[in-house]
Amino acid sequence: MSQSPKSSIKEKPPLIWLNIFIFTSSLALALIAAPWYAFNYGFGGEHFVWLLICFSFCSLSITAGYHRLWSHKAYQAHWSLRFIFAIGGAFALQNSILHWSSDHRVHHKHVDNNDKDPYSAKRGFWFSHIGWMIRDYHGDAYDNYSNCRDLQKDKIVLWQHKYYGALALLMNVGFPILLGIIHGDVIGMFLMIGAVRLVLNHHTTFFINSLAHIWGTQPYTDKNTARDSATLAFFTFGEGYHNYHHIFENDYRNGIEWWHYDPTKWLIKSCSWLGLTGQLRKAPQLKIEKAKAAMSLRNAQKAIETWPNKQDINTKLQHEFEVLMSSMNDYYELKKQLLESKKDDMVKKYEYSVLTLRYKDIKKNLAQQTSAWNYMLMSVTKKARAH
Ligand SMILES: [Zn+2]
Numbered sequence: 001m002s003q004s005p006k007s008s009i010k011e012k013p014p015l016i017w018l019n020i021f022i023f024t025s026s027l028a029l030a031l032i033a034a035p036w037y038a039f040n041y042g043f044g045g046e047h048f049v050w051l052l053i054c055f056s057f058c059s060l061s062i063t064a065g066y067h068r069l070w071s072h073k074a075y076q077a078h079w080s081l082r083f084i085f086a087i088g089g090a091f092a093l094q095n096s097i098l099h100w101s102s103d104h105r106v107h108h109k110h111v112d113n114n115d116k117d118p119y120s121a122k123r124g125f126w127f128s129h130i131g132w133m134i135r136d137y138h139g140d141a142y143d144n145y146s147n148c149r150d151l152q153k154d155k156i157v158l159w160q161h162k163y164y165g166a167l168a169l170l171m172n173v174g175f176p177i178l179l180g181i182i183h184g185d186v187i188g189m190f191l192m193i194g195a196v197r198l199v200l201n202h203h204t205t206f207f208i209n210s211l212a213h214i215w216g217t218q219p220y221t222d223k224n225t226a227r228d229s230a231t232l233a234f235f236t237f238g239e240g241y242h243n244y245h246h247i248f249e250n251d252y253r254n255g256i257e258w259w260h261y262d263p264t265k266w267l268i269k270s271c272s273w274l275g276l277t278g279q280l281r282k283a284p285q286l287k288i289e290k291a292k293a294a295m296s297l298r299n300a301q302k303a304i305e306t307w308p309n310k311q312d313i314n315t316k317l318q319h320e321f322e323v324l325m326s327s328m329n330d331y332y333e334l335k336k337q338l339l340e341s342k343k344d345d346m347v348k349k350y351e352y353s354v355l356t357l358r359y360k361d362i363k364k365n366l367a368q369q370t371s372a373w374n375y376m377l378m379s380v381t382k383k384a385r386a387h
């Protein structure tokens with residue numbers, strides 16, 4: 001169900017009736033038939049438990065599997081986990097791993113480019129949410145997977161791509177019916193697991209392409225429309241930290257702080273303790289801190305744009321920023337040295353303690369620089385508000 005748009009084409013591309021049928025029929029069943037059924041026959045606890053299980057299974061297969069594992073290679077996974085994600089992805093009905101990843105890699109490479117980004121947010125909410133899938137925007141490139149040659153070496157990816165239609169039907173129709181037979185309510189389970197779950201899975205994922213490029217903050221970069229939103233992260237298993245993700249796309253985390261709600265990150269990390277995942281990639285902390293500081297400098301510069309003495313303040317800001325950068329460089333360099341010397345038994349105790357002392361010193365220096373920088377930013381923002 002994924003296409004690539006060509007906005008330069010004047011005439012609208014033809015509609016894709018299969019996708020329109022899937023989106024509208026599941027929505028009608030979820031919004032009309034399910035409430036009607038609930039009113040007349042009622043749903044039991046088992047319906048809601050299965051809804052939560054299936055919704056989470058599908059969501060995590062997309063976020064941990066399709067997105068962070070296959071599209072971004074943010075970690076490696078055991079074949080058994082890849083198999084589970086492949087089944088969950090077909091259940092989520094978002095096309096095959098190969099197709100999804102290919103579209104997603106183009107999205108990152110050409111983000112916000114209306115001609116190349118398959119779901120460019122610059123074309124508006126509707127287009128980036130669902131519009132891109134209801135017309136045949138792809139041209140001749142629909143099955144061009146040349147940007148996913150690495151994935152074509154994964155037998156599970158190829159197998160899922162080949163049998164995607166059958167797997168999708170089995171999971172979306174067969175499985176809910178099976179649950180219905182087990183619990184003695186085929187229609188109720190079909191409505192809940194077939195329709196309500198599918199609509200929730202679809203639209204929460206689609207929000208990453210639409211809302212995550214409209215709503216929220218830009219703490220790391222404003223070079224693209226991607227945004228961080230804790231609210232969105234809650235509904236999307238952590239994918240709402242999309243501003244961070246667009247700048248450090250190979251990081252297995254999207255929410256990097258420990259308090260960030262990112263169950264996908266927790267799942268990947270927990271699986272590493274069981275030996276099911278490995279080679280978890282993280283962006284270097286120095287790069288993250290630098291991106292954040294550079295972004296706050298840009299914001300401060302924007303805030304003083306109209307001030308008569310902006311030249312002076314800008315010089316001060318720039319100076320303070322450079323001091324902060326060099327202090328950051330020193331700190332992370334020494335931290336690295338300290339870690340390396342810890343591993344090296346040959347390093348004498350004396351050398352190690354000298355290094356530790358310097359490290360403490362530089363750490364203190366960085367803390368002072370950071371608070372001086374924050375103070376400066378605060379006073380600029382305060383004055384900007386008063387202006
Ligand atoms: Zn994006």
Ligand SMILES: [Zn+2]
Nearest residue numbers: 067104245249
């Ligand atoms: Zn991504």
